[in-house]
Amino acid sequence: MTGARFRFVAAALVAMPVAQAAAATAHAPPAASASGARDTGNADARVKLGVDAWHARNYDSAVAIWRPLAEAGNPDAEFNLAQAYRLGHGVSSNPATAMDWYLKAARQDHEQAQTTYGLMLFQSGDQKGALPWLQKAADHGDPRALYVVGTALFNGDLMPKDWVRAYAMMSRAAAGGLPQARASLAEMDRYVPVDQREKGIALARTMVPDAPRSSVSLAAATSPAAARPAPTPIRTTELPPSLPANPPAAAAPVTPASRPEPAPVAVARTDGRPVPAPTSGAGTGASGWRIQLGAYSNEAKARALWESLSHRIAQLGGKQPYLVKAGAVTRLQAGPFENRGAAEQACTAARAAHQDCFTTRAGG
Numbered sequence: 001m002t003g004a005r006f007r008f009v010a011a012a013l014v015a016m017p018v019a020q021a022a023a024a025t026a027h028a029p030p031a032a033s034a035s036g037a038r039d040t041g042n043a044d045a046r047v048k049l050g051v052d053a054w055h056a057r058n059y060d061s062a063v064a065i066w067r068p069l070a071e072a073g074n075p076d077a078e079f080n081l082a083q084a085y086r087l088g089h090g091v092s093s094n095p096a097t098a099m100d101w102y103l104k105a106a107r108q109d110h111e112q113a114q115t116t117y118g119l120m121l122f123q124s125g126d127q128k129g130a131l132p133w134l135q136k137a138a139d140h141g142d143p144r145a146l147y148v149v150g151t152a153l154f155n156g157d158l159m160p161k162d163w164v165r166a167y168a169m170m171s172r173a174a175a176g177g178l179p180q181a182r183a184s185l186a187e188m189d190r191y192v193p194v195d196q197r198e199k200g201i202a203l204a205r206t207m208v209p210d211a212p213r214s215s216v217s218l219a220a221a222t223s224p225a226a227a228r229p230a231p232t233p234i235r236t237t238e239l240p241p242s243l244p245a246n247p248p249a250a251a252a253p254v255t256p257a258s259r260p261e262p263a264p265v266a267v268a269r270t271d272g273r274p275v276p277a278p279t280s281g282a283g284t285g286a287s288g289w290r291i292q293l294g295a296y297s298n299e300a301k302a303r304a305l306w307e308s309l310s311h312r313i314a315q316l317g318g319k320q321p322y323l324v325k326a327g328a329v330t331r332l333q334a335g336p337f338e339n340r341g342a343a344e345q346a347c348t349a350a351r352a353a354h355q356d357c358f359t360t361r362a363g364g
Helices: 010-018 034-038 043-055 059-071 075-087 095-106 111-123 127-139 143-155 163-175 179-188 194-206 299-312 340-352
Strands: 289-296 320-326 329-337 358-361
Touching (some): 043 059, 043 075, 059 075, 075 111, 095 111, 111 127, 127 143, 143 163, 163 179, 163 194, 299 320, 340 358
């Protein structure tokens, strides 16, 4: 399948590293003064005093501490001053000035500045100028940059199409806790052939991020509750087969840009009940309606898919899986549902979890 393409919302990614910094602007007592900061004699310590003032919502003091340090070329101060201008805290909002300070910090190999500057360029329409900075940030292991570069590699935008590298980078971004990457990876599973996915996973395990520079910037100074989730391991489970080279139009991928951000319909099973074992053929309870979740040449893969879906999609709780032989393939169905409407509701939940689904009568 060569026509599949992904899009993404750069604006949402730009906002991610400063969620805590963008809190309410009510003023608290100053945590540090510019004159007190100068007495420390250490640039990093002075930048940290500004971070403390920022988190105490004393933005004027934070900016006053960072400005001379930024003008002297401290990359963390440059990045923090850029944040202040972008958010309009302690200074009037000025995106152009923010971009200037982000660029100064990015040129000094500041990872968050490289990512934010690249994303803002991308958002403004300068994808060609954005990608070199995002590639640098991806080399550092930034999930947002890995996501954007992985999308570009999948689409063949401004760089040769490379689905193996795209899958590897999207896997790293998903393992880093980026929700958009997890959604895109699920869509890639529908189009990237199994052998290329396996190569991508192997490549992802070899992608050791460059050692990050020591930083006292706002993005690195969030509270434990706001910190990035611990990375999850690169998956090693058996991959489901990809769709045929020319899937029906209805199977075209939903782009990340068009997906709603609220929590997905699918939820994990929490009642402690065991997942029913798949039943071959019609079996008990074959009356009524079912939903079909896929057709596979390998029965073991159909069983593995049910094991995964039954834990992720609440509407499958208590339903019986059926493995229906149809020539050389095994159809994975679930049911029974009392009517077509109930079956369609279950399919809607499955599609929200990025699983193809359609309703069928028992025995169909």
